[in-house]
Amino acid sequence: MTFRRPVSPPNRRAVLRGLALAVPAAVGLGTVAGCTDYDDSPDALLPLLDAAEADAQAARALGGSGAEQVAAVRSAHATALRREVDRLNRPRPTATSAQPATVAGAAELGQRLGDARTHAARLVPELPAYRAGLVGAVAAGCAAAQQLDEAFGAGQPGPLQRVSAGPLDEAAVGALQQALAGEHAAEWVYTTVTAFLPDSYDNGLTGGGEAHRDRRLACETLLRAAGVTPRAAEPAYSGEDPVSDQDSAVRLVIDAETDAIGAWHGVLERTEDPGLRDVATQALVGSATRCTSWRLDAGRTPAAIALPGRG
Numbered sequence: 341m342t343f344r345r346p347v348s349p350p351n352r353r354a355v356l357r358g359l360a361l362a363v364p365a366a367v368g369l370g371t372v373a374g375c376t377d378y379d380d381s382p383d384a385l386l387p388l389l390d391a392a393e394a395d396a397q398a399a400r401a402l403g404g405s406g407a408e409q410v411a412a413v414r415s416a417h418a419t420a421l422r423r424e425v426d427r428l429n430r431p432r433p434t435a436t437s438a439q440p441a442t443v444a445g446a447a448e449l450g451q452r453l454g455d456a457r458t459h460a461a462r463l464v465p466e467l468p469a470y471r472a473g474l475v476g477a478v479a480a481g482c483a484a485a486q487q488l489d490e491a492f493g494a495g496q497p498g499p500l501q502r503v504s505a506g507p508l509d510e511a512a513v514g515a516l517q518q519a520l521a522g523e524h525a526a527e528w529v530y531t532t533v534t535a536f537l538p539d540s541y542d543n544g545l546t547g548g549g550e551a552h553r554d555r556r557l558a559c560e561t562l563l564r565a566a567g568v569t570p571r572a573a574e575p576a577y578s579g580e581d582p583v584s585d586q587d588s589a590v591r592l593v594i595d596a597e598t599d600a601i602g603a604w605h606g607v608l609e610r611t612e613d614p615g616l617r618d619v620a621t622q623a624l625v626g627s628a629t630r631c632t633s634w635r636l637d638a639g640r641t642p643a644a645i646a647l648p649g650r651g
Contacts, residue, residue, distance in 0.1 A: 383430045384463060385421055385471070388478060390438045391456050392418035397441035399449055406489040409644055410449060413485045416646035417478050424474060450492030457482035457625070464621050465614035473609040476621045477647040480601070480628035484644035487632040496547055496633075497626045503558045505615040508566040512611035515603075516559055517571045519623070522596075522603040523556035524573035529596040536589035548593070548630055552600070555623050562616065590638045597631035605649025624649060 392414045399411035443449045460479035464472050486492040508516065530549035537545065560570040579592045604627065607620040628648040635643045 380431060382433045383425050383428055384467070385425050385475070386432065388456065388460055388463070388475065389418060389421040389425055391452070391459070392421060392478075394439040394441050395449070395452050395456065398439075398443045398452070401442050402446070402449060404446075406492065407446065407449065409488055409642060410453065410485045410492070412642065413481050413644055413646040417481060420474060420647060420650075421478070424471065446489060446491035450486055450489070453482045453486045454493050457486070461621050461625070464608065465617045469609055469612060472617055473605055473650065474647075476608045476617075476624055477605060477650045479621060480624045480648040481644070481646045483625045484628040484632040484646075484648060487629050488636070488644055494633075496551070496629055497622065499551075499554045500558050500619060500622050502615065503561060503619055505562050505565070505611075505613045505619070508562070508568075508611065508613060508616065512607070512613060512616060513563065513566060513568050515607040515610040516563060516616070517568075519600070519603040519607050519620070520556060520559035520563065520571050522600040523552050523559060524571070525577045526552040526596040526600050527556060528573070528577050529592055533583060533589035533593055536583055536586055538586070544630075544633065548597075551626055551630065555600075555626070558619060558623075562619070587638070590634055594631060594634045594638060594640070597627045597634065600627040601631065601645075601648045608649075 396411045396414040396418055399407040399414060439452065443452065457479045460475045460482065464476050464479070467475055483497075487494045527549060530545055530552060534545055563570045579595055581588055581591065583589050583592055601624060604620045604624040608617055608624070611617060611620075628645065631648070632644045
């Protein structure tokens with residue numbers, strides 16, 4: 341446990357069509373292998389990008405500390421998504437249904453964050469691996485931003501749903517074992533810090549401990565179903581600093597949630613299995629949400645990490 345818009349590339353359709361015309365003329369071929377396989381449909385990430393840009397503008401226009409933090413989160417999402425959309429350079433639709441760049445109030449902004457979170461999470465299971473991590477982080481970042489204010493829809497997710505997966509390859513098993521190690525450590529941390537935190541933290545400690553137990557059991561279930569022995573817990577865990585008071589206890593919980601975020605993001609990038617991706621997204625969203633609450637208590641800036649798990 342560790343407690344411590346570039347220039348757009350050439351238009352690919354123009355390149356591919358040029359090849360399709362030039363090569364047959366030169367070598368007498370009727371078609372170029374692969375050219376007919378190019379997907380000319382709009383990029384699936386475009387609606388996410390458009391929503392992120394509109395939300396950032398709406399949050400800035402709304403104003404207030406919480407809205408400004410939402411604007412920063414959604415601006416970071418727009419930058420990351422635009423880079424990926426530009427990299428693939430697929431055609432854009434001639435008409436879009438972009439959301440307005442204003443909101444009536446905090447509740448509407450929170451609803452838009454929730455909608456973006458749901459949309460992103462639904463995309464993750466079917467995306468290429470290199471995109472799954474990005475879109476999962478966007479979903480988690482929206483959940484983290486909601487946690488900044490009750491008006492945005494703050495609240496902790498419930499138990500994991502649909503815990504199942506198909507056969508897992510070596511990379512997926514390794515990533516899932518790392519996630520299990522993070523869950524073991526987080527369970528231990530939530531139990532250990534109880535002695536250093538006042539009663540006002542009881543609900544957060546109980547909810548966090550139950551969430552990590554739920555995820556640890558899910559990891560063990562998935563690994564056994566794959567014919568693998570789950571990693572056992574260590575006798576104890578330690579952070580960079582000893583836990584001696586309330587502040588150090590809160591720091592340890594933040595570190596444990598941050599480690600869990602990193603581990604579950606790693607699962608997203610190392611499996612093609614839709615079921616496991618779904619579990620990983622739920623877990624990533626859960627830890628990002630919980631981590632924001634603890635960062636708020638600790639006065640950390642920023643309280644909400646825009647793209648959890650991506651550095």
